[in-house]
Amino acid sequence: WQQAMGSHTAGGSQAPPPPPAAAGGGETQRTQYPYVTGTSVIALKYKDGVIMACDTGASYGSTLRYKSVERIKAVGKHSLIGASGDLSDHMWDDGNSLGPKEIHSYLTRVMYNRRNKFDPLWNSLVLGGVKKGPKGDEKYLGMVNMIGTHFEENHIATGFGNHLAIPILRAEWHEDMTFEEAVKLVEKCLLVLLYRDRSSINKFQIAKITAEGSTIYPPYSLKTYWGFSHFENPAQGAVGSW
Amino acid sequence: MQTSKQNWAECRLPSPLDRPSLKAHRRPNILAERKAQHEYWRRPSFFLLPQSNPASAGCCFNSNSDPRTKEKGKRRERVREREKRGKKQPRRSPLSHRLRTQIRMTGSMDLPAKGGFSYDLCRRNDFLEKKGLKVPGFLKTGTTIVGLVFQDGVVLGADTRATEGPIVADKNCEKIHFMAPNIYCCGAGTAADTEAVTDMVSSQLQLHRYATGRESRVVTALTLLKSHLFKYQGHVSAALVLGGVDVTGPHLHTVYPHGSTDTLPFATMGSGSLAAMSVFESQYKEGLTREEGIQLVSDAIRAGIFNDLGSGSNVDVCVITKGKTEYLRNHELPNPRTYVSSKGYSFTKGQTEVLSTKITKITQLKQKVEVAEGGDAMEE
Numbered sequence: 211w212q213q214a215m216g217s218h219t220a221g222g223s224q225a226p227p228p229p230p231a232a233a234g235g236g237e238t239q240r241t242q243y244p245y246v247t248g249t250s251v252i253a254l255k256y257k258d259g260v261i262m263a264c265d266t267g268a269s270y271g272s273t274l275r276y277k278s279v280e281r282i283k284a285v286g287k288h289s290l291i292g293a294s295g296d297l298s299d300h301m302w303d304d305g306n307s308l309g310p311k312e313i314h315s316y317l318t319r320v321m322y323n324r325r326n327k328f329d330p331l332w333n334s335l336v337l338g339g340v341k342k343g344p345k346g347d348e349k350y351l352g353m354v355n356m357i358g359t360h361f362e363e364n365h366i367a368t369g370f371g372n373h374l375a376i377p378i379l380r381a382e383w384h385e386d387m388t389f390e391e392a393v394k395l396v397e398k399c400l401l402v403l404l405y406r407d408r409s410s411i412n413k414f415q416i417a418k419i420t421a422e423g424s425t426i427y428p429p430y431s432l433k434t435y436w437g438f439s440h441f442e443n444p445a446q447g448a449v450g451s452w
Numbered sequence: 453m454q455t456s457k458q459n460w461a462e463c464r465l466p467s468p469l470d471r472p473s474l475k476a477h478r479r480p481n482i483l484a485e486r487k488a489q490h491e492y493w494r495r496p497s498f499f500l501l502p503q504s505n506p507a508s509a510g511c512c513f514n515s516n517s518d519p520r521t522k523e524k525g526k527r528r529e530r531v532r533e534r535e536k537r538g539k540k541q542p543r544r545s546p547l548s549h550r551l552r553t554q555i556r557m558t559g560s561m562d563l564p565a566k567g568g569f570s571y572d573l574c575r576r577n578d579f580l581e582k583k584g585l586k587v588p589g590f591l592k593t594g595t596t597i598v599g600l601v602f603q604d605g606v607v608l609g610a611d612t613r614a615t616e617g618p619i620v621a622d623k624n625c626e627k628i629h630f631m632a633p634n635i636y637c638c639g640a641g642t643a644a645d646t647e648a649v650t651d652m653v654s655s656q657l658q659l660h661r662y663a664t665g666r667e668s669r670v671v672t673a674l675t676l677l678k679s680h681l682f683k684y685q686g687h688v689s690a691a692l693v694l695g696g697v698d699v700t701g702p703h704l705h706t707v708y709p710h711g712s713t714d715t716l717p718f719a720t721m722g723s724g725s726l727a728a729m730s731v732f733e734s735q736y737k738e739g740l741t742r743e744e745g746i747q748l749v750s751d752a753i754r755a756g757i758f759n760d761l762g763s764g765s766n767v768d769v770c771v772i773t774k775g776k777t778e779y780l781r782n783h784e785l786p787n788p789r790t791y792v793s794s795k796g797y798s799f800t801k802g803q804t805e806v807l808s809t810k811i812t813k814i815t816q817l818k819q820k821v822e823v824a825e826g827g828d829a830m831e832e
Binding site for chain 2: 373374375376377378380381398399401402405406438439440441444445
C-alpha cells in the first residue's frame with residue numbers, strides 16, 4: 211500500500227500506483243528520516259464545502275527536486291487528502307464510500323500505531339470532505355500528524371504553514387465564506403509561504419470538495435511583488451551594510 | 453598554545469607573596485609586580501554568564517590544583533609565625549577580605565592588556581566538560597519585535613512579556629530601548645544582553661554627540677552594535693530591530709546575534725517573528741500613513757501575542773519622525789484581567805468554623821551551648 215513517489219505524476223491524473231517492490235521502498239522499509247518532502251498544506255471550510263491548497267514542489271534535502279508533484283488526492287467520493295512530509299509514505303484508499311470522518315479515524319489509527327512501533331509514516335495529512343449526514347451536508351476538516359496527533363478544525367495548515375498561515379487564518383476566517391473569498395484567503399496565505407518558506411515554489415494547486423464531489427484545479431502561479439524602494443538600494447543609508 | 457603536559461602550577465604568574473619580605477625598598481620592580489598580580493587575579497572567569505549567586509561562582513574551581521590555595525596556606529603559616537614573634541598584623545578588616553575574595557571568585561571579563569581574546573580557561577573548560585560538567589544554557593526570552601518604515605518615518609513595536617523558561621518573569625517589561633532622541637532599538641534574545649548592549653551603545657552615541665555636536669545617525673548605532681556583537685561571536689545573544697530618523701532619512705535595520713545586519717522596509721525578530729511577518733507580508737505597502745503604520749504594527753504584535761507562547765501581554769509602540777519621537781507605552785492592552793473580585797480577598801472573623809482547640813506551652817531552654825571562637829574566619 212505504500213505508494214512511492216519516485217516518478218512524477220503531472221497534476222490531475224489518478225493513475226494507479228506502481229507496484230511497491232519496483233519503486234525503491236518495500237513494505238518492510240522503515241522511514242527513519244524523510245527523504246523527498248513536500249512543504250505545507252492549507253485547508254479551510256467555506257460555505258459549500260472544504261478547500262485545500264498546496265504548492266507542487268518536492269524537495270530532496272535542500273534541492274528542489276520535483277516541481278510538479280500532486281500532493282492532494284481525492285479519496286473515495288467524499289474526501290480529499292493533502293500530505294506534507296515524506297512523499298513515499300503517502301497512503302491512499304481505493305475508492306470506497308467511506309466518509310471523511312471515517313477515513314480520518316482510520317488514518318489516525320494507522321499513523322498512531324505505526325508511531326508506536328517506531329516505524330512512523332513521516333507525514334502530516336490533512337483530510338477534508340463533505341458527506342451527507344442526518345442534518346444535511348456536513349463539512350469535515352481534520353489533520354493527522356506523524357505521531358498520531360489528530361484534531362478537527364475550521365482551518366488547518368501543516369508544516370511551515372503552522373507558523374506563517376495560521377495567524378492569518380485565525381484573524382480572517384469566518385463562517386460561510388463564498389468560494390471566491392475562500393480562494394482569496396488561501397492565496398494570501400500561499401503568497402506569504404512563497405515569500406518566507408525556502409522549500410516552496412510559485413506553482414500551486416487548489417482543490418475543493420463539495421457535496422457534488424471533488425475538483426482538483428490545474429496548477430497556477432501567483433503574482434509576487436518585489437518593488438519596494440528599500441529593496442532597490444538597501445545600502446544607501448548605511449554604506450557597507452546590505 | 454600550552455602543551456598538554458603543563459599543569460596549572462607551571463602556568464601561574466609570579467606573585468609578590470613568593471618574596472620573603474613585603475618591604476617596598478626590597479622590591480625594585482614593584483610596578484611590574486603589581487601589574488602581574490593584577491592580571492593574574494583578574495583573569496576571565498569560567499562562565500561568561502553572570503552567576504546568580506556570586507558566592508557560588510567559585511564552585512567549579514578545584515582548590516587542590518589551584519596554586520592560590522597553596523599560597524594561602526603559606527600565608528596562614530606566615531601570619532601565625534608573626535603572631536608568635538609578637539609582631540602586629542597589618543590592619544585589614546575581615547569584611548574587606550570577604551569582599552575581596554568574592555570579587556576574585558566572580559572574576560571579570562577584562563581582556564589582557566595587549567587586547568584580543570584570552571583563551572586561558574579553554575583547556576580547563578574542555579577537561580571539565582569531558583568529565584561530565586554541563587555548561588548552563590542561555591535563557592532565551594520569547595518575544596515579538598517589529599519595525600516598519602512609513603511615509604514620514606519609522607514605527608517600532610514590541611510585546612511586553614519576559615519569560616524565564618516556562619514562567620512569565622515580567623508581565624509588562626519594556627523591550628523598546630532608548631539609543632538617541634531620534635533612534636530607538638527593540639531587543640529580543642537574552643534580556644540582559646539586549647539591555648547591556650543597547651545601554652552601552654547609547655552611552656557611546658551620547659559621547660559621540662558631544663564630540664561632533666550633531667544629531668546621531670542610525671548607521672552609527674548600527675556599526676557600533678554590529679562590531680560589538682561580531683567581536684563576541686554570537687555569545688552576546690541580542691537580536692535587535694534598530695530604527696530611527698536622521699538627516700539622511702528614515703532607516704530600519706535588523707541586527708543578528710552574530711553581527712550581521714539587514715536594511716529592510718519591514719522587519720520582525722524574536723520567537724513570534726513568523727506570526728508577525730505573515731501579517732506584514734500580506735498587508736504591508738509603501739507610503740503608509742501614521743495611523744495605518746501604527747495599526748499594522750499593532751496587528752503584527754497581536755498576531756505574535758496570540759499565536760506564539762513566548763510573547764504576550766501588551767503592545768508597545770514607538771513612532772519616530774523627523775524631529776519628534778512618541779513612545780506609546782502600552783498602546784494596546786489585549787489581555788486584561790477580566791475576573792477580579794470587586795470585594796477583594798477578605799475573611800471576616802467567625803467565618804471559619806473552629807473544630808477543636810489545643811494549647812501547648814513553649815518550655816524554657818534547659819541548656820545553653822556556648823560556641824567557641826575559631827582561629828580563622830571561614831575561608832571559601
